[in-house]
Amino acid sequence: xxxxxxxxxxxxxxxxxxxxxxxxxxxTHHFLSESDIITYRSLILTEYFDQVQLYGIxxxxxxxxxxxxxxxxxxxxxxxxxxRGKGLGKTLIDFAKKxxxxxxxxxxxxxxxxxxxYEKLGFATIERSERDGAGKPFPILSMALQM
Numbered sequence: 001x002x003x004x005x006x007x008x009x010x011x012x013x014x015x016x017x018x019x020x021x022x023x024x025x026x027x028t029h030h031f032l033s034e035s036d037i038i039t040y041r042s043l044i045l046t047e048y049f050d051q052v053q054l055y056g057i058x059x060x061x062x063x064x065x066x067x068x069x070x071x072x073x074x075x076x077x078x079x080x081x082x083x084r085g086k087g088l089g090k091t092l093i094d095f096a097k098k099x100x101x102x103x104x105x106x107x108x109x110x111x112x113x114x115x116x117x118y119e120k121l122g123f124a125t126i127e128r129s130e131r132d133g134a135g136k137p138f139p140i141l142s143m144a145l146q147m
Contacts, residue, residue, distance in 0.1 A: 004058070004088070017054065018045045029108065053100075126143065127142040
C-alpha cells in the first residue's frame with residue numbers, strides 16, 4: 001500500500017490546493033458555470049483558506065486532497081479526480097472526527113456524489129438552505145453525524 005500522510009497545510013501550499021480544488025470541482029460540480037468557478041476560486045484563495053485549519057493528505061509525497069476545518073465543522077473537503085474512490089476522503093473525515101471532533105458539514109445539494117459520500121459515513125441532513133454562503137442560488141444541505 002502507498003504511504004498516506006495527513007499534515008497541516010498553510011499559505012505555502014495555497015497554489016497547490018487551489019489547483020487541486022479546481023480539478024475536483026470541475027469533476028464533480030457540473031452545476032457551476034465557468035464564471036462561478038472563477039468567482040469561487042478567487043474567494044477561496046483570498047478569503048476562505050484563511051478562515052479554516054487546512055490539512056493536506058499526501059500519497060507518496062504528493063498532495064491528493066485536503067480538508068478545511070472550522071472547529072467541529074467540516075468547511076471543505078476536496079480530493080483530486082485521479083484519487084477519488086480510493087479512501088482518501090474517508091481517511092480525512094476519520095482524521096477530522098478523531099482529532100477535532102468534527103461532526104457537521106454543509107454540502108451542495110446538487111453534488112449527488114458528495115451527499116451520498118457523507119450519508120455513507122453516517123451524516124444525515126438536518127437543514128436545507130436555498131442559497132450558499134456566497135448568496136448564490138445553489139442549495140446547501142447542512143448535515144450532522146448521527147451517533
